Amino acid sequence: MTGLLYQLILLLSGRFGLWVFYIYAWIVAAGFFFLFPARAAAGVRFYRALYPGRTGFCHILCTWRQYQHFTTVFLDRYLLHAGCGISRTSEGWHFLEDAVRKGSGGIILMSHMGNWEMAAHLLRQENMPLLLYMGKKHKEQIEKMQKESLMHSGVHILAADEDEQSPFALVEGLRFLRSGGLVSMTGDILWQENQKYVTVSFLNHEIRVPETPHMLALVSGAPIFIFFAFRTGHCCYHFSVTEPLYVRSASREERKEAVRRSAQHYASLLEKALRKYPCQWYHFRPFLF
Numbered sequence: 001m002t003g004l005l006y007q008l009i010l011l012l013s014g015r016f017g018l019w020v021f022y023i024y025a026w027i028v029a030a031g032f033f034f035l036f037p038a039r040a041a042a043g044v045r046f047y048r049a050l051y052p053g054r055t056g057f058c059h060i061l062c063t064w065r066q067y068q069h070f071t072t073v074f075l076d077r078y079l080l081h082a083g084c085g086i087s088r089t090s091e092g093w094h095f096l097e098d099a100v101r102k103g104s105g106g107i108i109l110m111s112h113m114g115n116w117e118m119a120a121h122l123l124r125q126e127n128m129p130l131l132l133y134m135g136k137k138h139k140e141q142i143e144k145m146q147k148e149s150l151m152h153s154g155v156h157i158l159a160a161d162e163d164e165q166s167p168f169a170l171v172e173g174l175r176f177l178r179s180g181g182l183v184s185m186t187g188d189i190l191w192q193e194n195q196k197y198v199t200v201s202f203l204n205h206e207i208r209v210p211e212t213p214h215m216l217a218l219v220s221g222a223p224i225f226i227f228f229a230f231r232t233g234h235c236c237y238h239f240s241v242t243e244p245l246y247v248r249s250a251s252r253e254e255r256k257e258a259v260r261r262s263a264q265h266y267a268s269l270l271e272k273a274l275r276k277y278p279c280q281w282y283h284f285r286p287f288l289f
Helices: 003-016 019-035 037-050 056-081 093-102 116-125 142-152 170-178 212-220 252-276
Strands: 087-091 106-110 130-136 156-161 182-186 197-202 205-210 224-233 236-241
Touching (some): 003 019, 003 056, 019 037, 019 056, 093 224, 093 236, 106 170, 106 212, 116 182, 116 224, 170 182, 170 212, 182 212, 205 252, 212 224, 224 252
Parallel strands (some): 087 236, 106 224
Antiparallel strands (some): 197 205
């Protein structure tokens, strides 16, 4: 979907009602499901791993629901900027407040589950200093609008090209952490082929997750907060923040294992969250090995 068409749909929805958005979003999601079978097949394989005892039709249906549910990300973005109130419940939010108040900083580890964008806007609404690492796609349009919206709200954005050699340099993150800010990174996707990763267990498969967040926590001494933002209803969200996780090693030789343990802890919590909100998995690339 191009940026111009997306803005047109939002304009028509504002004039005639949200039914315009719902109909168009259903058509677009259906188009991606049917016209890009390789992507859909990756989803089917993923849900086969999540529900190994169920039928193939069930796995296909889960993938269809995944595509349709993804449209709520764009709907809620529109409602947020239209001034509609977003209600929320939360658990563990005080961990972030404590980190900001004490000036210790922290690494927020988000995922392609639920709606992390809603969480980023809320963090800024509560005046929490936030630096967000994001990937940047070639010829992106809607994603560019997303980044501009976040920057306008006061979020610091560091975007890296898919072919950039050093996408997640630690220097800026370290500087922001030492100033008492929160650095947000994605924990479940690799943006570059040469990006450093950690292999962990997930759904009885191996997956590769970025090494950088865990290494940054080790080097800086700042804690990791694993953050999930799930949609629980129309304009309703539940935010979950884990207690601080510190990545520590007694020697350089133990660093690799300390990083692996941290990454595995994240993967285990990711699997637990997935089982609770299976349709809010918005990772459309092959994920399991």
